[in-house]
Amino acid sequence: MHSWHKNKEIQNYINANLSTDLHSLLLKKSPFPEVSMQEIVQQIKGKQVAQKKFPFLLKDGIVFPPQLNLEQASSEKTALYKSEILKGNKFIDLTSGFGIDAYYLSKNFEEITLVEQNSELLEIVEHNWNVLDKKANFINQKLEDFLNENKETFDVIYLDPARRDLNKNKVFLLEDLSPNILEIQDKLLSISEEVIIKLSPLIDLKYLISVLKNISKIEIIAVKNDVKEIVVFLSKNYSGEIICKCVNLENDEKDFSFEINAEKHSEAEYSEPQRFIYIPNNTILKAGVFNLISKEFKLKKLHPNTHLYTSDAKIDNFPGRILEMEVVDSKQIKKKEQFNLISKNYPLKPEEIKKKYQLKDGGNQYLIFTQSKKGKIILKSV
Ligand SMILES: C[S@@+](CC[C@H](N)C(=O)[O-])C[C@H]1O[C@@H](n2cnc3c(N)ncnc32)[C@H](O)[C@@H]1O
Known part of the structure; x- marks a missing residue:
C-alpha cells in the first residue's frame, strides 16, 4: 500500500x-x-x-479501489441482512472482491478466508481489514487453483461471481459468470456443508432450479421494492423441498416464504374488483408466486395474466401495496388530474395513458389500467 x-x-x-x-x-x-x-x-x-x-x-x-470494484461490491444493507442467518466455524469467500459481503457474512464465524484473483484489490482489502481490526487469511489465487490444492473443509462457502459479459440485454446463464458455478458445484458441495451463491435479479429461477444441485433455499432480496439480489443456498446431501423467501428490506412489509412446488399445485380464485386492490411487491413478481398468494391470503385474482388481487375485507400482512379503489368509466377521468399511473396487462403504457387522458403524474391518488376476466377496466383510488 x-x-x-x-x-x-x-x-x-x-x-x-x-x-x-x-x-x-x-x-x-x-x-x-x-x-x-x-x-x-x-x-x-x-x-x-x-x-x-x-x-x-x-x-x-x-x-x-477503482470504480468497477465499487460497483461490483454488495451494499452494507443486503450484506448485513444475509449475515443474520449465518453461523459456524469456518467461512470462505471464493470471490471476495472488495470484501463487503465477506466482512458481514463472516461475523459469526471463527476462521475466515478470502480468495481473490485480483492482487491489487486483495491488497486493499487486507489493508482495510487491518484498519477495521478484522482478522482473515487472504489468498491471492484463482479459485479454481485454490480448489485443486485445497484439503480443508468449510461450514460455508460464499460466492458472488462476476459477470463476464456486460451486455445487459442478453439472457444470462451461469456459464456467463466467472467462475462458472456449473463446473465447480460438485467440488464445492464435497468440501462444505453449505454453498451460498449471490446472483443478479435478472437470472431466471426456473433455469437455476434446473441446473443447480441440492438447492435448499432461494432468497429474493429487495431494498425498498428494488430487487437487488437472488441468493441461492446449496446444502450438502439436501433432497427436500426448495423454499423460496421473498424479502423487501427497509419496508414494513412482512417476508413471504413458500415451497416452490406449492405454487405449481395451487390454483387462484378469480373475481371482479372488490373494495380493496392488492399490488404484490417486486420480490413476489420475481418469484412468480401468483396462485399461492391468492390461496394463502384468501384473495381473488383479477385475471390469469393480471397479477392484481382483490377482497372486500382488508387483509393485513400482504407483501405489497393495498389500495381502496373503485371501477370507473373513462369519462369520469378529468383532464389535468394528478395520479400515480399503473398499467398492468393493459395495451397502453403509463406514458401513453398520460398523453391520451392528459393527466399529471404523482400525488396520492392511484389510477390503474388493467384487465379483469370481463375485459379492460380502470380502477381509481377512493
Ligand atoms: C462481484 S465481485 C465480488 C464482490 C463482493 N461480494 C463484495 O461484496 O465486495 C466478484 C469478484 O470475483 C473475482 N473473481 C472472479 N472470478 C474469479 C476466479 N476464477 N478466481 C478468483 N476470483 C475471481 C473478481 O476478480 C471479482 O473481484
Missing part, C-alpha cells in the same frame, strides 16, 4: 473535495508530487459511493 494514504495533507484535500465535480478535478494537476490526480479522484469517488453503499467504511485510513 502506498504511504501517501497516510499523509494527513492529502487526506484533508480528499475530504475537502467530496462534492467537487470529478471531471473538472481530473483536468487539474495534482498538488502533491507523490500522487496523481487520478489516484486522488479514485479515493474521492470511493468515499462518495461509501456514503450510500457502505457507510461503515467512512473511516480514517480506509483505501478505495
Whole structure:
C-alpha cells in the first residue's frame, strides 16, 4: 500500500473535495508530487459511493479501489441482512472482491478466508481489514487453483461471481459468470456443508432450479421494492423441498416464504374488483408466486395474466401495496388530474395513458389500467 494514504495533507484535500465535480478535478494537476490526480479522484469517488453503499467504511485510513470494484461490491444493507442467518466455524469467500459481503457474512464465524484473483484489490482489502481490526487469511489465487490444492473443509462457502459479459440485454446463464458455478458445484458441495451463491435479479429461477444441485433455499432480496439480489443456498446431501423467501428490506412489509412446488399445485380464485386492490411487491413478481398468494391470503385474482388481487375485507400482512379503489368509466377521468399511473396487462403504457387522458403524474391518488376476466377496466383510488 502506498504511504501517501497516510499523509494527513492529502487526506484533508480528499475530504475537502467530496462534492467537487470529478471531471473538472481530473483536468487539474495534482498538488502533491507523490500522487496523481487520478489516484486522488479514485479515493474521492470511493468515499462518495461509501456514503450510500457502505457507510461503515467512512473511516480514517480506509483505501478505495477503482470504480468497477465499487460497483461490483454488495451494499452494507443486503450484506448485513444475509449475515443474520449465518453461523459456524469456518467461512470462505471464493470471490471476495472488495470484501463487503465477506466482512458481514463472516461475523459469526471463527476462521475466515478470502480468495481473490485480483492482487491489487486483495491488497486493499487486507489493508482495510487491518484498519477495521478484522482478522482473515487472504489468498491471492484463482479459485479454481485454490480448489485443486485445497484439503480443508468449510461450514460455508460464499460466492458472488462476476459477470463476464456486460451486455445487459442478453439472457444470462451461469456459464456467463466467472467462475462458472456449473463446473465447480460438485467440488464445492464435497468440501462444505453449505454453498451460498449471490446472483443478479435478472437470472431466471426456473433455469437455476434446473441446473443447480441440492438447492435448499432461494432468497429474493429487495431494498425498498428494488430487487437487488437472488441468493441461492446449496446444502450438502439436501433432497427436500426448495423454499423460496421473498424479502423487501427497509419496508414494513412482512417476508413471504413458500415451497416452490406449492405454487405449481395451487390454483387462484378469480373475481371482479372488490373494495380493496392488492399490488404484490417486486420480490413476489420475481418469484412468480401468483396462485399461492391468492390461496394463502384468501384473495381473488383479477385475471390469469393480471397479477392484481382483490377482497372486500382488508387483509393485513400482504407483501405489497393495498389500495381502496373503485371501477370507473373513462369519462369520469378529468383532464389535468394528478395520479400515480399503473398499467398492468393493459395495451397502453403509463406514458401513453398520460398523453391520451392528459393527466399529471404523482400525488396520492392511484389510477390503474388493467384487465379483469370481463375485459379492460380502470380502477381509481377512493
Ligand atoms: C462481484 S465481485 C465480488 C464482490 C463482493 N461480494 C463484495 O461484496 O465486495 C466478484 C469478484 O470475483 C473475482 N473473481 C472472479 N472470478 C474469479 C476466479 N476464477 N478466481 C478468483 N476470483 C475471481 C473478481 O476478480 C471479482 O473481484
